[in-house]
Amino acid sequence: MSIRINSASCVGCGKCAEVCPGNLIRISDRKAEIKREKDCWGCTSCLKECKTGAILFFLGADIGGRGSVLSVKEEGENRIWTVTAGDGTKKTITVNTKESNRY
Numbered sequence: 070m071s072i073r074i075n076s077a078s079c080v081g082c083g084k085c086a087e088v089c090p091g092n093l094i095r096i097s098d099r100k101a102e103i104k105r106e107k108d109c110w111g112c113t114s115c116l117k118e119c120k121t122g123a124i125l126f127f128l129g130a131d132i133g134g135r136g137s138v139l140s141v142k143e144e145g146e147n148r149i150w151t152v153t154a155g156d157g158t159k160k161t162i163t164v165n166t167k168e169s170n171r172y
């Protein structure tokens with residue numbers, strides 16, 4: 070598993086680099102980049118911190134289908150998870166972050 074960072078959507082906030090447990094992300098010229106792609110074990114921490122949806126997480130063929138990617142975007146109180154399949158079709162799950170941890 071690995072991630073890809075879309076530099077066009079990255080605002081250089083550095084949140085992803087702060088949370089990566091493997092110290093795999095650096096900020097260069099106000100853009101995030103992954104240092105050692107092969108060392109990423111897919112914990113999704115960076116993905117959850119990125120408010121602009123700049124980080125794409127590659128899903129295995131057994132999870133989302135061949136060529137599918139997962140991204141997350143924050144809109145107000147909502148975190149919107151999107152799986153984009155290899156053929157471009159999308160499925161989204163919207164989670165209200167204020168409600169999600171209530172029990």
Ligand code: SF4
Nearest residue numbers: 079080082083085119
């Ligand atoms: S969290 Fe997202 S916007 Fe912020 S530096 Fe990382 S990739 Fe860029």
Ligand code: SF4
Nearest residue numbers: 089109111112113115
């Ligand atoms: S998925 Fe986890 S290990 Fe991989 S780059 Fe993001 S925070 Fe680091």
